[in-house]
Amino acid sequence: MWIICLALIACVTVEAQKVSNPNTRLLDNILSYVDTEVSACDDYFGHACGKYAKKHLDDPFTEITQMVDHKVNQDLLTLMQELEQRSLQPNFNRTGVEAKVWSFYHTCRNASSDTRSGRHYLTLVPPDEGLTWPQFTPEGSVWPGERFKWMETLARLHRYGEVNILMKVFIQSSPNNSSEYVMDLSMPSLEETGQRLRPFLETMRTLAVLGVPTASAITLTKKIKSLETALRNIIDEDDDDTNGQYMTVRQLQRRTGVHWQKFIELLLGQPIEPQFRVNVQSLGYFKALVQLLNDREPNVVASYMMTRLMLYLWEETMDSEEPLECVKDVRRNMNLATSLLYKERFLGSAGHLQRNSASVVQTFEQLRRQFLRLVKRNRLRLDRTQRKMITQKVHDMVLNIGNMPQHIDHRRYVSQHYASLDMSSGYLDYARSHLQLLEFRNRQWMSQLSHSPHRVSEYYYITDSSTGMSSSPYYMIRQNVIIVPYGFLQEPVFLPDSHNVFKFSLLGFILAHELMHAFDGHGVIYDGQGNLSEAGLQIGNSARFEAGLECINRNETAYLNERVADIDGIQLAYDAYFGAESHQNRTQPDFTDMPLQRIFFLNLAQFFCGNGDASNFLDHDTDAVRLKQTLTNFAAFYEAFQCPTALSTERCQLW
Template structure:
């Protein structure tokens, strides 16, 4: 390994983070080795999380300054939601909220979201649907990070006598005997089912009742298999039964009815998720970042040019028709900044946002009702089925109304899905990359930073999203978002393409699209900075030195630095460590600059579709 790595680290101020691990064996450890220790006291768990946290701190500051003259209605909605979130909350309020939800004719996923948020005192959960309830209960079962008064909960099974005393719903909302049978069928196995499997017992705090857990907890030490079984049992229960059951469990607890408050940054985060367009409008008004667009557009055009070189090389020997199809799609691909329209007057933009939220009402003193109103508004956008978007951290396929994704339209944002975080994504139906302006902040981006930092950071991000238009799934859709059956048939008959596709499937399975986007995005960004082309902008005359190339790879890897113990591995992406190491695997420029042995390449085959 070349010792210049130390001087690169000193130049960038990274020395406390870097560890002298062998970059050829574990490059993530080299770039991010001490990140968790250095940031142990920070409120975020990853470099990406820092972008969102800083953005939300700025938003909270603006909301706490108070109302300004002639503010549009949607800003009052934002202020009212934030104010209600910051008010003290009590268990009595939670019980009243649960009573109202249980009494509704239909208890949908939004109502269950509010119920669980209220009962377990946690931030807004993901928009819940049947297919992800297992993940939500797993999340609740492994919560160990909160301080809580255990006198406020009771984790003993509910007896029939207690059940009869607590039951107050009558026969109007739910059949009492059915509720008792469901409750007994759930609680008895919770206390007795050891789940015979080969799983080890849970370590340390994971073997204790989770934070603010009011359901029964077994006397024996549970295993991972037991938690999976319990999460599945709860996920299979109906929405109304879960709300009734949690209501009874909360009423069973004896002890102080203390109040609690949601943290400032978390309330700003929720306000941003629930009312994203007003939050973006307020932030852009006070912290405009639109002047950065020409820079990003230049980088994006260079990435397109490099990918065009790959396509024109035509290593797959595609037919002329398919070649033209791919090149046309690349040429028409666009980059859009912000979920707000760009080419309209301030007055027109205010009218559009007001119209988008005209049926939303907020009360500055009623947090849970506001939360339900926001979730219901978001779910309405989910009912229209015409687009697919891909997110860099959690690849998703979600419906998006076509009329709202036009060049000058509002982009519909969904809570905990896309558009409400510093997460770029690719829109298949529009053949467009959308980059929220919250992504343009330190440590990923600072105004006037060195080009090498821009290309190795934002260049990689844009290259990743560009690649989604040509990944094994996205390549089948043309520049207008329509499936091309002729191209699909040719791809199925093309021997080399299918061989590389089998390589991706064999190595990564369901993660193939994201792994392909990581590897190809890194190659495009590296080529755009270090390789010469007629479209190049002026850059550092020293580019191409060993130090610069090491600096490029280190900055790329630090985009993924995180507290791996605290972060969940995305099903589509794998861990942050895997993402870094898989992306550089078998990339020849990386091998050369870090003096990795030739045998390193042979052990790590990389799959290239184009």
């Protein structure tokens, strides 16, 4: 009996040690996806990811970045439950960051469904003061179309973000001075489904939902669809000034015949001088737009703008009172606040964040050094000036963990950021709170015109909604910054105590991918300060650079720069760990007999494993295609899995 008990205790102890060992845990997770019946040489995605779909059949995510976001959302849900309890305490700071986050979450969860309706949104966003949208005109009255000024209404609608109605308004860095921001005016995009009116019957139903009487919905649908067709035609016809031209508001008014100063003042919420400078792309479009809108019935123009606004607003909300959906709503609308609270609650104990950050920075520095070795080898045969520019850009690149300004008190910074946002209201009104947050974010974007950070260490990216909900790293080309959200630094992507082979093969690859965006076909033309560089333009136009791009694009892709980042990124991560000049310890670890090379490529595959629909992949090829192209003719991969060498052994690469 004692022998049996001791044996059981020993077994339990061994299993507990395996679970507590980060390397064993990571490797077991990797192997749980592997389908050994599929050849790694013939179908590596099927081999490395073959059992992923079955394992995660009932999970609310389809790949690793969604898994990480789901974990972050679950953590934030726990935080919201804690804030609910704290909000009941008499010492709860009702003007602090927590109170503002809790207020929006509480409103999302508990506001009446009537406050989410399109009609309610439209009562809060009228076309002008004292003027309603046409369908809300009292029975027996005529909508006063003569009071409708489409230019002023357009400005009011653009206060809620990148609405893409009749034009785009962006605040972006000047080409030759990345620390100087300018207002950019350009044509709208009607290419994507969410950027234009829906098909005829859907548009009719949308108008009905927004209160348009059934009797007039058919005629109005025809007219606003006709207006959008005419809009598309002038977009297609106009291809001049594609690089834009700087001009004053006074000059723009003179050339288009409309009151742009009033438009910008309404948008900014403050007066401007006639000498205010803007960058106008496709001036011919704006001339034609003025003519088009002046020729159409005011109620048709107003109804088109109103419908497009509501399509935008519906896209900007999770439209659900479910707890996790409301957490996502908070993230997308209050990203800076949720990042701070996530950091303090889940990463703040026992130096957890410092340990994680130090490990990530150490990995990134190895990647930086490896890329500098590539520049020194000079495969592209750059001249001295070109090498100097690229080298300086690599040195200048900043890794920003958490999307927070560096070397300052984050709590104080975030509190000041939201100081002007008043979320206190006795009546729970979802649309009012949502519009308030959209307008607040847009004011932050616009404020860059007057006080943008002059040092990259002060930089914080004001996220759009989709970026705000995501924990995935990204590269800011004009700031030369890689941003790694706090939520990404967790298992299975990253464990600070894991073996370095895991760090370099997954997070290392992801960081290398983002680093390579600084030197792909688009990024290479900017220097380390984010300014257009003559040396960079020369590199991008050089025969060897163009030949590298052409080789990488043999299996044609619409996302060439992403493929460049994948192919050169995996080479960079691999060489940073296995390269002859690397100082990494590559002795066989005691937690497995599997060769380190094989672990490297199996762990890399975790980034691409998934069971999502092809429509889920925005601005990228599918994961299966990406993984195949990333490893095509990669000799180290063939060696790791003992694959026969391909007939064509040329490995395409850029750097």
